[in-house]
Amino acid sequence: MLQTLPLVFVLVGLVLYTVLAGADFGAGIWRLVSDRGTRGQALREHANHSMGPVWEANHVWLIFVLTVTWTAYPSFFGSVASTLAVALFLAGVGIILRGAGYALRSGVRSDRELALIDGAFAVASLITPFALGAAAGGIAAERVPVGNAAGDLFASWTGPVSILAGVLAVVFSAYLAAVYLAADAAREHPELVEPFRRRALAAGLAAGAVAAAGLGVLHADAHSLYAGLLSRGALACVIVSALAGAATLGFVIVGRFEAARYGAGLAVAGVIAGWAIARYPTLLPGLSVHRAAAGHDTLVTLIVAVVAGGALLFPALGLLFSLTLRGRLAPGESTPEPIRAARPLGGAVRARLAVALLIVGIGMLNAASAPWAHAVGVVSLFAFMIVAFASLVPAALADEG
Amino acid sequence: MSIPPLGAALAPVHQRYLLEARQMQALSFAVHIPLVCFGIAFPAMVLFLEWLHLRTGDPLYRTLARRWSRIVLALFAVGVITGTILSFEMGLLWPNFTATFGSVFGLGFAIEGFSFFMEAIFIGIYAYGWDRMSPRAHWLSGIPIVITGFTGSLMVISVNAWMNHPGGFALHAGHVVDVDPLRALFGNPYLWSELIHMYIAGYMVTGFLVAGCYAFGRLRGNRIPPTRYQRVALTIPLTIACVAAPVQVLVGDWVARDVAVDQPIKLAAIEGLYPTTRGASEHLLGWYTDGQIKDGIAIPHLLSLLAYHSWDARVQGLDTVPAAQRPPINVVRFAFQTMVGIGTLLALLGIAYLVIRIRRRPLPDSRWVNGALVLAGPAATVALIAGWVTTEVGRQPWVVYRVMPTADAVTGAGGIPVGYGTLVVTYLAVGAGLVWVLRRLARAPLSEREATLPGAAGATPQGP
Missing domain, CATH: 1.10.287 (Helix Hairpins)
Structure with a gap:
């Protein structure tokens, strides 16, 4: 239990990162493909306005995942990071470019500059989800052995499962973003709802098709994982995920975007939980959760820290999202009364x-x-x-x- | 002084490009650390301005606070990505360090993750909340940013202090056992001096750099007298930096005495002291070669006096450890002397400014004064990085001091030069972009009614 709880934290963080940062990368992908002209411009502008206030917070989930992993399962982290170094480095470069795009946008003054920056940085939105998906695929396909860079630097993340997971991550990010942006547009730019709804449907169907094709790839390339996914607990998760995936598309069709986001989140959570249950207690070939886990004191302190941190974090996150989702927190812009300071010392x-x-x-x-x-x-x-x-x-x- | 062999979690692999891996890590730190300074100190300055606005109702303070808050946001965005890269590199470059000791030091970074998270959330609320919250609620929403700036530094420095003065675990037949992460991170006497030194450096670097920007404006437009806006924008960061600079010298003395006790070989490298000596001399400038300082200025007994507060104290020399266990002497020494030299000049600048202000004279608006202020910011940044070079290169050849050699921690993966080159090119591009955007932000005047969201700047006509 003690040794498994941090793994649960990591998986929850992974789900949140996929859903929240995925929507962010997806917004970048839509910028890449939206048509030129004023409407394309409006779509791009909307994508940036919606993600701006929350993107840093969304990306910190990745740091959470990394730090909890290396504290609780150090040798697992070292093995994965060293063998999958190329994929992770590419993901890192994508994160740099994506963040830089946000920072640069605040100084833009003309449409031409904007188009230039969007063009240069939108590519980053493809790289990072693909590379992270491919890395996860490499772990799932058992291509990462225990050891310091013991696996192949390239073959470890370019197998069929990796390519599938990478493509799925990209398409799914695009889907999440379209749903999020359609929901956001409903408040301020009703004319943008329909274009994003159509994009959401297209991307959602594509993601469903890739996921279905994925079962065939798993059967061929990662048979033991495939068999594990068909065992009881894991199978339940996969079924929940499939149902949630179908439901989220239904929500998009009827225009209930908020519900669609939760449905999409549940679909991701189902896949990740199914994967974890199918594999448990194995982290890597020959390395179980129990062997990889840190000592008792470290795990207890880590769990206390995560729970305490979460108790602070979630109210704060709620405040941020209520500010960005509702548009304002409280009736603002009143002229403040000058506060009378305590009498200053001589x-x-x-x-x-x-x-x-x-x-x-x-x-x-x-x-x-x-x-x-x-x-x-x-x-x-x-x-x-x-x-x-x-x-x-x-x-x-x-x-x- | 024999050191037991360590059974690393993963088998160490010989790495041809260890030096390049270290340089890549150093580059990533050097890019990140100035941004950290802004995370530590800039929000406090913005909040002080907004507090002045709340107290006086003067809109000038609000305009300035609001403009600075956009710079806080832009720099934080870049800091998030450079920080993410650093956490990637813990695994990409040093997988065996993390694999072997993650259970000991990892907690510090996990808590830092939460701190960083809170910082991101409240920076988002603060920067986007200018017109959406009551003024007082908005001001309060900035307080957590200042607090998390401190707790973040505390966590990261606790890990670095542990690497320099490891504890909180035992080695049993080479394996790491009996891990007590709280004692390792926070029961470490080495932590406090290093933390305070860095925290004050954050205020110095930010204060001098921000003041320098406005002094630069004065240098270019010297004909017209400064506006009140310019004077306020110069005075507040400059006063903070000038109060902090002399205190930093005092804190530096404390750090040096801790290093003397806990890392005598680092001290010997800093001073280029080969034989163990009683009443050791301090050498200014010069070059270490063949066990002595060439062309330096020797001041008798000063090293013993500074390190141990005693005229004849015995100072341990480099001769007490084998050559393979010494850091690169001249790098460490040069970095240290750069830091101390610049720090001393900045302290003198600070004292001069304080004396002028105490006598209630105006700061002269001359080319010399403004020129000095323009140089002070970059100089403080150089001193900051030189200080980190001193402590990090001075720790070599160990990643965990006298426990794990850096060569055992490094990845076995190939292609480090490719990654290093890619990172250099990427950071150069990001750096150029950042300079561009900061210049744009500095020029576009903020009207009070201007929308707060990014992208709105594109719609703002350029003002006078």
Whole structure:
């Protein structure tokens, strides 16, 4: 149980990353294929406006997955990262370019510049989902052995299962993005709902077709995984995933995009859970969850940290999404009443306080050597910096006025 | 001084391109760390401005805060990707380090992941919430950004401090056992000096760089007197940096004494001290060769005095370990002297500014003063990177000090030069793009009614 719980965290993070960041990459893919002219421009503009506020937060899920994996299952992480180095590096380059595209967009002034940046960075939206999907496919097809770069650097992620998983990741990202953008357009740009709805349907059907073809590929290329997926628990997950996939398309047809997003998320979760159950307890050939897991203290501390972190994180995420989804948090733009500050200390008092703090700081940090003295010294010096800043800046601003 | 052999989790593989792997890692850090400084310090400056606005109702502060918040966002976006690359490299370049010690240090990064997450969320709320929340709620939404800037540094530095002064585990027949991650990360006395040193560096780098941008504007448009906007934008970051710079010298002394105790060989490399010496001299400048400093300026007893606060203290020399266990002396020494030299100049600049302000004189708007301020920002950045070179190269040849050699940690995969080259080209392109976008953001004036979403800048006509 203790040794499996972090794996559950990793899988949940993976689902969230696929759904949230997938929609982000998909938005980039649609930018690549949307037609030129004003309507294409409007579509691209909408894609950027919708994703802008949330994209950093979406991408941090990947960091969550990486850090929990290397803390809880270090040798699994080392083996995977070293053998799949090329695929992961490509994914990393794609992430750099994708993020840079966002940063650069804020300085754009003409449509020509915009088209240039979108063109250059949209390619990145293809690379990253494909490479990450291919890497996952390599693990699923048992092409990653335990060891420091013990597997083949290229063959490990270019087998049939990898290609299938990569293509599925790309098509699925495009689907998620179209659904998300259609939902978002319904609020502000009703004329954009229909184009994105049609795109969502096309991509959704394509994703379904790739997934169905995937069963044949698994049968041929990863037979033990195929057999595992047909065992009881895993089969239930696969069926749930297929039903959710069909339902999400139905939601798109009737224009219920929010429900379609949850359906898509459930479809991904089904696939990932089915894969995990089919394989459990094997992580890599010859490496079980129990052998790879870190020691008791590390796992307990990690689980406590993740639960505590989640307790802080989810309310904050809810706040962010409510801001971006509802468009505003509270009636804004009222002129604030000037806050009356506490009566400031006299200049001479503050100067003497600053000097006193500096002397205590130097004495405790630089002359003394006990740890407690150093702590007092550091606190004194920080207090000195704050008092000095607080007494210099208002005067400086007043002088300037 | 014999070191027990380590049974790494994965079998070590000989890597022809170990040096290139280290350089690639160093490049990734050097790109990321200045962005970290902005994550640490810039939100606090923006919040201070917004607080001034709330207190006085003066719209100028709000305009400036709002413009800076867009720069915070753009730099954070780049910081997210450079940070993601660093976490990839933990596996891509050093899989055996992570595989062997992930259970010891990994927790620090896992918590840092949450901290980073909270930072991303609240930066999103803050930067996009200017017109969508009550002013006070908006200001409050910035507080978590400042807090997570600190906790993020705490977590990352806790891992680095552990690499330099490892603990919280035992080796049993070469294998890592009895792991206590909390003791490893936070029970480490080495952590605190390193953390405070970096945190203050964040304020110095950000303060001097931001002030330098406005001083640069003064250099170019010197004929017209500065507007109030320009003076406010210069004064606040400059005052912060100038208060921090002299304090950094004091903190640096603390760091040096910790290094002397915990990493004597690093100290010996910093000073180029070959024989173990009582009352050792400090050498300024010069070059280490054949066990001594050539063409340096020797100051008798100063090293013993600085490192141990004692006239005749014994300072351990490089001769106490085999040659294979010494870091590259001149790299470490040159980096250290660069950091200390620049840091001293910046501290003097800071004291000069403070004296001027205490006497309530205006800061002269001359070419010399503005020129010095323009140089201070890049100089502080160089000092920052030189400081990290000192501590990271000074740790070599160990990745985990005196436990795991870097050569055992590196990946066995081929193609490191290809990856390194790709990363260089990518970062050069991103760097050029970032300079371009920051110049654009600096020029486009923000009207109060301007939409907050990116892309809206495209619709804004260029103002005066």
